[in-house]
Amino acid sequence: MRDVAIVSVAQSHHRRSAEELNEVEMIQPVIRAALDGVGASISDIDFTCSGSSDYLAGQAFSFVMTLDAVGAWPPIVESHVEMDGAWALYEAWLKIQTGAADTAFVYSYSKASPGDLPRVMSRMLDPYYAGPLWPDSVAYAGLQARAMLDAGVTTERQMAEVAHRNRESARTNPNAQVVGSPSVDELLAAPMLSDPLRVHDCPPISDGGVAVVLAAGDRAREWAERPAWIRGIDHRIDGHQIGARDLTTAPSVALAAQRAGVDGAFDVAEVHAPFSHQEQLVLDGLGVGNGVEVNPSGGALAANPMMAAGLIRLGEVATRIMDGSAGRGVAHATSGHLLQQNLVCVLEGGD
Amino acid sequence: MNVATESSGGGEGLLEAPLIIEYAFNRTTGPVIGAFVTGLRERRVLGIRSADGRVVCPPVEYDPQTGAPLEEMVEVGTAGTVTSWSWVSQVRDGQPLQTPHALALIQLDGADTSMLHVIDADGPEAVSTGARVRIRWAEEPTGAITDIACFELDGGAS
Numbered sequence: 001m002r003d004v005a006i007v008s009v010a011q012s013h014h015r016r017s018a019e020e021l022n023e024v025e026m027i028q029p030v031i032r033a034a035l036d037g038v039g040a041s042i043s044d045i046d047f048t049c050s051g052s053s054d055y056l057a058g059q060a061f062s063f064v065m066t067l068d069a070v071g072a073w074p075p076i077v078e079s080h081v082e083m084d085g086a087w088a089l090y091e092a093w094l095k096i097q098t099g100a101a102d103t104a105f106v107y108s109y110s111k112a113s114p115g116d117l118p119r120v121m122s123r124m125l126d127p128y129y130a131g132p133l134w135p136d137s138v139a140y141a142g143l144q145a146r147a148m149l150d151a152g153v154t155t156e157r158q159m160a161e162v163a164h165r166n167r168e169s170a171r172t173n174p175n176a177q178v179v180g181s182p183s184v185d186e187l188l189a190a191p192m193l194s195d196p197l198r199v200h201d202c203p204p205i206s207d208g209g210v211a212v213v214l215a216a217g218d219r220a221r222e223w224a225e226r227p228a229w230i231r232g233i234d235h236r237i238d239g240h241q242i243g244a245r246d247l248t249t250a251p252s253v254a255l256a257a258q259r260a261g262v263d264g265a266f267d268v269a270e271v272h273a274p275f276s277h278q279e280q281l282v283l284d285g286l287g288v289g290n291g292v293e294v295n296p297s298g299g300a301l302a303a304n305p306m307m308a309a310g311l312i313r314l315g316e317v318a319t320r321i322m323d324g325s326a327g328r329g330v331a332h333a334t335s336g337h338l339l340q341q342n343l344v345c346v347l348e349g350g351d
Numbered sequence: 352m353n354v355a356t357e358s359s360g361g362g363e364g365l366l367e368a369p370l371i372i373e374y375a376f377n378r379t380t381g382p383v384i385g386a387f388v389t390g391l392r393e394r395r396v397l398g399i400r401s402a403d404g405r406v407v408c409p410p411v412e413y414d415p416q417t418g419a420p421l422e423e424m425v426e427v428g429t430a431g432t433v434t435s436w437s438w439v440s441q442v443r444d445g446q447p448l449q450t451p452h453a454l455a456l457i458q459l460d461g462a463d464t465s466m467l468h469v470i471d472a473d474g475p476e477a478v479s480t481g482a483r484v485r486i487r488w489a490e491e492p493t494g495a496i497t498d499i500a501c502f503e504l505d506g507g508a509s
Contacts, residue, residue: 119443128384129409130467132496134445139454142437143467147456150435150480195438195475239415243456243465244407247435 004096005220005227006318006347007213008037014177014208014303017113023057027109027209028069034107034211038223042071045213046101048078049092051085051108051307055123058114066109077101084108084272085210085311086235086333086343092214093233102216109209110306117205117306124336126240137337138194138202140242144338145196145277147247156196159276160187163200163301166279170298177303178204203274208305210312228318228347232260235343242338253285253332256344260330262286267326268293270313272333274300281339282332296320310334314345321349383412386424391498394488398427398462408462409496428460430485430505435465438475447501453478457502470502477504 010033012018018026035041042048048070052063063080072078081087085108092104112120121137122130148154164184170176181187187200213223220227236252236259239245269288273279283294297316300309310333317329328348335341380388383399387410390397398408400423401415408427413420436455442448447469455478456465471487472478483505492498 116443119445127378128380128388129496132445133447133454133467133469134443135454135467136439136441136443139437139439143435143454143456146437146480147435192438192440192475194440197437241407241409241411241415241464243409243434243458243467244411244415 170302203304234259405463431459
């Protein structure tokens, strides 16, 4: 295996609606900042991979236009995933492993604000059994929360505590959208949004993006004083029919963690749990216990740009390794509804 | 899908063109999903037996655990038990019920897995995990999951 590291990270200041910007205008400064972080231009990059969704952009092949923000002339070697950018990073990491590239640029973004996001999300479901029912993504997530509450895996208070802790942590995150939280008791006094979920249990709707530079070996050492080395990365998926799954566990998190070499010895964990009840499932799957700082950024409950919130988790851990505030961390990204697909990445400082 | 957006009639002299979003393809549903939706048209519900003997409903073409192809269709009941639910307070276009309702997972009698559908109920206090529900059929079946108009609570239909 080649040693590959994250050497630069930039993200937008996520907000409810970047209505004065199109996708290209929104992501271009982020792309520039990530390249500037290592003093590189796109001609120094061997492979570029992005993550975005036509369903959110409302247009086929929408990512092609966003390439204008990268600069695709002279021609570049480029790919795209209709997934969270964490999977674009996985593809770029693989490309470097093959030896076909030494450097890679990864970015992802979305504007969810123009549409009705909970309704758009229903288009991700199978077109025969679930799609025709147009279940909104909040009520859909509520099915998992209810299963966990019924099984005693979590309580409404524990869910509120997760929401409270994440949004209080977001106070130190300059890119967060929802910063600070009322007390847990005040949260629990609020009415249900979609029983058993209250507003605080749900992620905000966000516009935003993130960009990351990857480099192998000596190039990484040249570009960064403290590269955040990818020591393990894996992604796994559970069945898509939620009625045939045990919704109180996340087996694909545990499997990906095992394959990525997760051993619990971390300074920091950033997990992509858009709904409050999901954080516990991910942490259980990762086997991350007490003593590990969880989501110092505030996680997806503080800002949830679709297609980017997972890659941001990798970026948050990498940033802490690069600035020396953490030595070793684990990042998790999820794709699909109810933690169906999960990616786990172990990042580490040192040589 | 073929949705023509009516032009709303702009000002004098403005050029207008309809926006037509269409999916100009037919999909075949195959031997398993096809059998299921055909069954619904006849007001019967079919599951499929998996490798470990469990009945998966709605049926899947491949075993969820082993990936082996499945083929033994099994008829299950038209009533069942709620295994999870949430309350849809803000109804959206296209949903089977246009009044607030429950989104639910329902394990039909004779099945070992649960089906996603909706329950017509007066409010969240009327619904609970373990509640018994039965199918309310659509008046004009078309061979789709929406041939099940919704589920209604046993003994307490709203």
